[in-house]
Each structure stands twice: as C-alpha cells, then as structure tokens.
Amino acid sequence: MFDLSGRTALVTGAGQNAGAGIARALAAQGAAVAVNDLVPERAEAVSKEITSAGGRAVPVVFDVTDLEAVREGVGQARTEFGRHLDILVHNAGIPADFGQGPFRTLAPDRWRAPVEINLFGAMNCVSAVAGDMCEAGWGRIVQISSGAARTGSAAGISLYGAAKSGVEGFIRHLSQEFAPFGVTANSLALGLQSNVAGDSTEEFARRIPTRRLGTPEDVGAAVVYLASPEASWMTGQTLNLNGGSVTS
Ligand SMILES: NC(=O)c1ccc[n+]([C@@H]2O[C@H](COP(=O)([O-])OP(=O)(O)OC[C@H]3O[C@@H](n4cnc5c(N)ncnc54)[C@H](O)[C@@H]3O)[C@@H](O)[C@H]2O)c1
Numbered sequence: 001m002f003d004l005s006g007r008t009a010l011v012t013g014a015g016q017n018a019g020a021g022i023a024r025a026l027a028a029q030g031a032a033v034a035v036n037d038l039v040p041e042r043a044e045a046v047s048k049e050i051t052s053a054g055g056r057a058v059p060v061v062f063d064v065t066d067l068e069a070v071r072e073g074v075g076q077a078r079t080e081f082g083r084h085l086d087i088l089v090h091n092a093g094i095p096a097d098f099g100q101g102p103f104r105t106l107a108p109d110r111w112r113a114p115v116e117i118n119l120f121g122a123m124n125c126v127s128a129v130a131g132d133m134c135e136a137g138w139g140r141i142v143q144i145s146s147g148a149a150r151t152g153s154a155a156g157i158s159l160y161g162a163a164k165s166g167v168e169g170f171i172r173h174l175s176q177e178f179a180p181f182g183v184t185a186n187s188l189a190l191g192l193q194s195n196v197a198g199d200s201t202e203e204f205a206r207r208i209p210t211r212r213l214g215t216p217e218d219v220g221a222a223v224v225y226l227a228s229p230e231a232s233w234m235t236g237q238t239l240n241l242n243g244g245s246v247t248s
Pocket of ligand 1: 012013014015016017018019036037038039042062063064065090091092093094095096117144145146147189190191192193194195196
C-alpha cells in the first residue's frame with residue numbers, strides 16, 4: 001500500500017519543516033523527489049539527506065512566484081529523472097514578509113506577497129506540470145493549506161487567510177477539470193506546527209485536543225496518502241490535519 005516506486009514528485013518550499021517532512025516521506029515510499037526551495041542550501045541539504053538514506057532526490061532552486069523559473073525548475077527535474085512529474089505538492093506558503101497585523105494597519109504594498117506565493121505559486125506550479133499529468137492519465141496535486149482558510153481569527157492573518165481560501169477554491173475547481181484524466185487535486189489544511197511556537201509550544205499545545213502541535217512527520221504521512229494510487233477516489237477535498245483543534 002502507498003507504494004510510490006517509479007513515481008516522481010515536486011515539493012515546493014521543501015528546504016525545512018513541513019516541506020522537508022513531505023519530501024522525506026514521499027522518498028521513503030519510493031518516489032524520486034525534486035526538492036524545491038528559494039534558499040539553495042536548504043534544498044541541497046534535504047536532497048542530500050534523502051539520497052544518504054538511500055532515496056532519490058534532486059535540489060531544484062526557484063521562486064514559485066516566478067512562472068519562467070518554475071518552468072525551468074520543472075524542466076530540470078524532468079531531465080534529471082528522465083520522466084515527467086507525477087506528483088505536485090505546493091507547500092511553499094509563507095513569504096519573507098508574511099503581511100501580519102491588523103488589516104487596517106497594513107499598507108497596500110504588503111497585500112500581495114501572501115497571495116503571490118500561495119495563489120500564483122499554485123497556478124504557476126500546476127500550469128507547469130498538469131499537461132504532462134493529464135496526458136499520462138495519472139497525477140496527484142496536493143496543496144498545503146491552513147485552518148486560516150476557513151476559520152476567522154484576530155491574529156492579524158487576514159491576508160494569509162484570504163490567500164489560503166483562494167487557493168483552496170482553485171484546487172476544488174481543478175479537481176473537477178482533471179478528474180476525467182486520472183489526476184486528483186486536494187488540499188491539506190494544517191493546524192499549528194511545532195516549528196512556529198517557540199517558547200509558547202506548551203501553551204499552544206494545551207489548547208489542542210491531542211495536546212501537541214503538528215510535526216513534519218504528521219504532514220508527510222497525510223501527503224503520502226493523498227499522493228498514493230490508493231487515493232484515486234479522493235479528489236476535490238480539503239482534509240483537516242490539526243490534532244482535533246477544528247472539527248467539521
Ligand atoms: N507552520 C505552521 O504552523 C503552519 C500552519 C498551517 C499551515 N501551514 C502551511 O504549511 C506550509 C509550510 O509551512 P512551514 O511553517 O513549514 O514553512 P517554512 O517557512 O518553515 O518553510 C517553507 C520553506 O519555503 C521556502 N520558500 C519561501 N518562499 C518561497 C518561494 N517563493 N519559492 C520557493 N520556496 C520558498 C522557504 O525558504 C522555506 O524553506 C505553508 O504552506 C504554510 O502556510 C503552516
């Protein structure tokens with residue numbers, strides 16, 4: 001079950017934390033993984049870790065907001081693996097300027113970054129891989145989202161929430177267009193991950209029913225399922241992965 005041997009994957013923003021966990025988990029199931037990040041050292045380190053553990057990986061350094069760069073990176077992965085990409089996981093979603101703060105305090109020049117990386121990043125990546133997937137009759141698109149897409153909060157993350165809501169909508173529509181071609185498209189909405197809490201880890205964990213924050217391993221395991229052959233009837237959905245902190 002969940003065997004990804006012979007498949008190839010691109011994971012964006014995979015140089016650390018959740019993205020690195022996704023890349024490691026896909027590689028452990030047999031996929032050859034193109035490890036993308038904006039920061040070359042991060043992509044190289046994760047790629048090296050995977051190959052040292054006996055897996056297949058290659059670093060592909062590009063900015064997901066730059067369509068030409070995405071196309072080049074996808075071309076590079078295709079050449080390295082000698083095969084088109086079967087699996088896309090668009091995980092990069094936190095820009096250098098997160099645009100955090102009460103909306104009325106945020107200058108207009110800070111509105112675009114969260115939308116660029118999440119929504120245009122997804123459009124750029126999907127447009128670079130979906131043609132091959134549809135032609136091959138098999139593909140998996142997994143969008144990493146957040147509880148912030150559907151639950152309002154006063155934490156000053158309205159721009160981020162708007163971007164994540166937008167990309168979830170994009171994925172739902174793609175699922176309908178791509179289903180006849182054997183290509184699924186789903187979102188995985190994460191709750192708070194262990195990398196962001198710092199000194200407040202215990203306090204945040206107390207508010208979560210499972211009493212802990214999410215880990216890269218939690219995220220990797222869920223993505224493996226969505227990317228697997230066994231998940232061929234799962235499409236157009238948003239799966240919550242949050243330790244029970246939000247239920248629906
Ligand atoms: N951390 C959380 O608590 C949390 C909660 C809910 C959802 N999420 C989502 O999970 C995903 C991963 O979050 P994380 O905390 O692991 O992120 P992170 O910021 O720790 O790591 C993401 C990586 O993406 C890279 N990156 C940034 N901009 C990029 C770009 N334009 N092109 C390519 N790479 C780029 C960064 O260099 C970094 O290595 C994001 O989509 C985020 O929105 C995170």
